[in-house]
Amino acid sequence: MGMTMTQKILAAHAGLESVAAGQLIRADLDMVLGNDITSPVAINEFEKAGFEKVFDREKISMVMDHFVPNKDIKAAQQCKQCRTFARKFDIKNYYDVGEMGIEHALLPEKGLVAAGELIIGADSHTCTYGALGAFSTGVGSTDMACGMATGQAWFKVPSAICFNLTGTLSEYVSGKDVILHIIGRIGVDGALYRSMEFRGDGVKNLTMDDRLCIANMAIEAGAKNGIFPVDEVTEEYMKGRVDRPYVVYEADADAEYDQVIDIDLSSILPTVSFPHLPENTRTIDQVGDVKIDQVVIGSCTNGRLSDMKAAAEILKGKKVHRDVRAIIIPATQAVYKESMRLGYLDIFIDAGCIVSTPTCGPCLGGYMGILAEGERCVATTNRNFVGRMGHTASEVYLAGPAVAAASAVTGKISSPKEVL
C-alpha cells in the first residue's frame, strides 16, 4: 500500500522503509521551536531532568513573540529565562525584540524551515510549515524539552484526508476563506489526529501566503498537520531563503486516504466564523447586521505582506468608522518595513488605524487590544473561543484581511464590495 506525503517524510526521519497509519515511531527532528510562553515550561523540564547540552544549537529556534515587548513583570521574567538559556547554550536562532516576528511568519521568511523537513514546535500553529511541503506539528513543552536534548520525538503515524483543490480564487477571497470554508464543512474535530493533504490542479493557483494561512489553521480542524505538494511556487519562495539541500517528497499514486473532499476554489465566497468556534462559518452574504467595536489585522494566520496589501487596498483614502478601533500588526520586521516602503502604513494611519510592532498580543487575549464585556471584534486571527480576546462575554468573528478592513470602515461585518 502506498504512503501519503506525510507518511513518507515520517518514514524517512525514522529511518524506516515505510510506515503505516497507527504505527508508533521515534523520528529525528530538523527544527525544534518554542516561544516566550512555552519555552519557560520546557526549560524548567530540561533543567529538572539534568540535561547539560542541546542536541544541535542550530536546530533550535526560540522566538519571543507572544507577550513581547514584555507586557508585564511576569512576562519580562519569562523572556529573561529564555534569553539566559539561549545564551548559555548559544542557541543560533534566538529572536528577541528588534529582530523577532511572529514565529510562524518568521521561520519560513528566514529560511529556517524547508521542504521535506520534520519540525516540532511548542505552539499549536507550528503546522503552518506544511505550506512548504514539510511535516510540522504543534507539541507541548515537554516534547520541546526532549527534542532540544535528544533531537527526537515520538509520533503516532497519522492517516489522511485528501483535499482535492480545483479552480482559482475570486476577487477579495484568500487562503483564509478557503480554510474557514473547509473547517465549516468538516468541523473543529473533522480531521482529528489526521493529516490534511492538499492536492489537485488548484494548488498552483494559490500563493505561498495563501498556503501558509491554510496550513496554519489545519489545527483548527483538529489535524496533526496540513501539507501542500512542492511546486514552482514553493521553489521560488525558498530561493534565496533556504541555502541547504532539501528533499521533495510526493504522495504515492496509490496512497490511501480516509476520505477525499473536492474543493472548487472558484466557488468560495468571503467567509466569517461566528463565535465561539471556528466551525460556525457563514458566507459574507449570510452574516446579517453585526455591529463591531474593534478590528485586528495580523497574527501568524494573516500578518503577511499580502494581508497588509489586501487591507491597504480597501482602506486607501477611507476612514475607520468612529465606533471602531482598528489595530494592524505586521507579523515580522520585514513585513513591517516592506509595508512602510509600499506606503501601506501611511494608508493605515491616515485611515485612523494604529500600527503595532510584531506581536501575538490580542490574538490570545494577551495585550494590545483586549475586549471589554459585550464587545465584538472582527479579527484575521485563528480562534474565537470564549474569552479568547478578553472578557468572557466578548465576541471574536474570524475573517480574512479584506472583510476585516471593510468592516473597519463600515462599523459592521461587511463585504469589501460594500466599500469599494
Added chain:
Amino acid sequence: MNAQGFAHKYGDNVDTDVIIPARHLNTADHKELASHCMEDIDAGFKDKVKEGDIMVAGFNFGCGSSREHAPIAIKESGISCVIAKTFARIFYRNAINIGLAILECEEASSDISDGDQVSVNFDTGVITNETKNKTYQAQPFPDFIKDIITKGGLLNSIQK
C-alpha cells in the same frame, strides 16, 4: 494504577483557553496555574475539586493551543484522570508526556453525571460508575504510553 473520585462534567470542544486562559500564561508555576483552572467556564471548579476527582467531557477535549499549562493546571488541581469521547491531539500527547492519565470512552462520557462517584482501572480500561452501579470499557493504554505514564512522564522515561 487506578483512580477514584467524583466526576466533574463538561461538554464538547472544551478548549485550552477556558482550561487555562492565556492571561495567566505569564507564569509557569503549577500551583498558580491550578488556581485559575477552568475559571472561564466553571468559576467554582477550584473550590469544589478534591484530590483524586475525575474530569468527564465530550468530543475534542483540549482543542486549541498547545499550552502544556492546560494539562498541568488540571493535574495540579487534583484531577486523577480525564475521560472524554475524544481528545484534541496536542492535549492528548501533552497529558501523556506530563503523566496525566486520560481515557477515551464515549459510553462513559455520555452516561456519567456531574457528581457521580467513578473509579478507573488503567490496566484493564474498565471505568466503574459506583453511583449508577454501571461499568464501561475503554481501550487501555498501549504499552508504549503506559511506560511513559508509569515512569511519571516522558522526561523520566527517556532517562537512562
